[in-house]
Amino acid sequence: MELPDLIALGAYFALLLWIGLRAARVRPGSSAHESFLAADRDTGLVATTASTAATDLGGGFSIAMGGLGFSLGISGSWLIAISGLSAIFVAFLLVPKVKPWTDRTRGLTTGDLFEARFDRRTGTLAAFVVGLAWLTFVGAQIVAGGKLLQATVGVDLGLAVAVAGIFIVGYTAVGGLKAVIHTDVLQAAVLFVGVVCIAAPLGLYRVGGWSGLAASLGSSPETASLLDWGAAGWAQIGGWLLAVFPVWFVSITSMQRIIAARDEPTARRAFLLTGVPIEWPLFAVGTCLIGMVARVLLPELDDPELATPLLLLEILPAGVAGFVLAGYVAAVMSTADSCLIGPAAVVANDLYRKRLRPRASEADVLRVARLATVVLGIGAIASAYLIPNVLDLLIYAYTFAAAGLFFPMLALLFWPRATATGAFASMLLGGGSAICWVLAGEPWGIPSAAMAWFVGLPVIAAVSLASGHRPSEQPRLFEAGD
Numbered sequence: 001m002e003l004p005d006l007i008a009l010g011a012y013f014a015l016l017l018w019i020g021l022r023a024a025r026v027r028p029g030s031s032a033h034e035s036f037l038a039a040d041r042d043t044g045l046v047a048t049t050a051s052t053a054a055t056d057l058g059g060g061f062s063i064a065m066g067g068l069g070f071s072l073g074i075s076g077s078w079l080i081a082i083s084g085l086s087a088i089f090v091a092f093l094l095v096p097k098v099k100p101w102t103d104r105t106r107g108l109t110t111g112d113l114f115e116a117r118f119d120r121r122t123g124t125l126a127a128f129v130v131g132l133a134w135l136t137f138v139g140a141q142i143v144a145g146g147k148l149l150q151a152t153v154g155v156d157l158g159l160a161v162a163v164a165g166i167f168i169v170g171y172t173a174v175g176g177l178k179a180v181i182h183t184d185v186l187q188a189a190v191l192f193v194g195v196v197c198i199a200a201p202l203g204l205y206r207v208g209g210w211s212g213l214a215a216s217l218g219s220s221p222e223t224a225s226l227l228d229w230g231a232a233g234w235a236q237i238g239g240w241l242l243a244v245f246p247v248w249f250v251s252i253t254s255m256q257r258i259i260a261a262r263d264e265p266t267a268r269r270a271f272l273l274t275g276v277p278i279e280w281p282l283f284a285v286g287t288c289l290i291g292m293v294a295r296v297l298l299p300e301l302d303d304p305e306l307a308t309p310l311l312l313l314e315i316l317p318a319g320v321a322g323f324v325l326a327g328y329v330a331a332v333m334s335t336a337d338s339c340l341i342g343p344a345a346v347v348a349n350d351l352y353r354k355r356l357r358p359r360a361s362e363a364d365v366l367r368v369a370r371l372a373t374v375v376l377g378i379g380a381i382a383s384a385y386l387i388p389n390v391l392d393l394l395i396y397a398y399t400f401a402a403a404g405l406f407f408p409m410l411a412l413l414f415w416p417r418a419t420a421t422g423a424f425a426s427m428l429l430g431g432g433s434a435i436c437w438v439l440a441g442e443p444w445g446i447p448s449a450a451m452a453w454f455v456g457l458p459v460i461a462a463v464s465l466a467s468g469h470r471p472s473e474q475p476r477l478f479e480a481g482d
Helices: 003-023 032-041 045-057 060-071 073-093 095-105 110-117 120-153 157-206 209-218 234-244 252-260 264-297 304-315 320-356 362-386 390-414 420-439 448-466
Strands: none
Touching: 003 157, 003 320, 032 157, 032 252, 032 320, 032 362, 045 060, 045 073, 045 157, 045 252, 045 264, 045 320, 060 073, 060 264, 060 304, 073 095, 073 234, 073 264, 095 110, 095 252, 095 264, 110 120, 110 252, 110 320, 110 390, 120 157, 120 252, 120 304, 120 320, 120 362, 120 390, 120 420, 157 209, 157 252, 157 264, 157 304, 157 320, 157 362, 209 264, 234 390, 234 448, 252 264, 252 320, 264 304, 304 320, 320 362, 390 420, 390 448, 420 448
């Protein structure tokens, strides 16, 4: 990076910190821990949409999609298309039921939701599953931030991961969810404009437009398949569908955005806009095109996941490249802190406030939330060192949560006959089978995410039909949106 790029990078981070610290102030009439964990439950449409999109796309997906475009071509865009489809379904199925409930009960976590519908034991297990899964997701974002710093500043990947992780943990512990959402607006704008609206068109211009890109890639048998929308293969796309589609339904970041939105229409529109047009087609196709252009301009690149940041340095002028890359790195950090707040909320709300100290003060809950952020963040940095591949971490996190929680979540909302015993068994056996399948190397090419469908679904159906509701259950809690 040249001096103007480094100046732009530093200025951008200073601006983010200023926005985050201002946004972190507690609004009069709001409690301190709700401001930290729920953003005062009064976020407007622009901020909710920007934060929802940036949290999903800004970090690991930004890096991973450039890599997929480099190695698979345009067919890699189906990964984000599936995510966008899931967001649309959440807008119509999840938001109308969950948002009124969270506003009425002041619920904060997925554990609260499961405990209210089923029982405390099931709520505790749900909180543990979603907290552990999204802590793994934080590791993916730290790896992505480290790779960006490695590629742009030229530092060792291990040092870059440590620097990115420390910054993420410190920023999250101070700012909370409200600060994250406010900074997401700037980050989403810079990321979207810089990568999709500037970098992708400039990259195409450098290779002679679409016709030039097609001619360059089509001239070699090794790269001709990058122009084929079906090159990923039905098995790969099916694996993505099984792993990614359930995630918006069980994501702790989805829960946070629904909770933080001003009202139900705001939350519903935010998820719709995130699905279409933001995720598909703009971001999905744009980032894959960048990877494909990098395949032409940087054919000797060893790590496909560095395609996007290195191409930005290649095609953008000094200063502009630094500003766009700053947005890129910041978006990674924002995704990480959003995901880190979720597990911290599980510790502070589901463990500390509910189990250990039911009479704890707001100050105590907030202090525990910040301490949990630091401790869990250190654990996320360690996981980033153990699995230094962004896409692998993303898929592992998605698979673990999807296999354990997807069908219990749907049953919670839409099947009054579902019992706490059935949901608990489905979470244990669905999630456990997925882990075992991963450790076994996914025999016969069957993705581990399929265990949610092959094991989790029949288990919750069979066990629920064979068992009765416990006295603590509320089987009609979400009937007719109540």
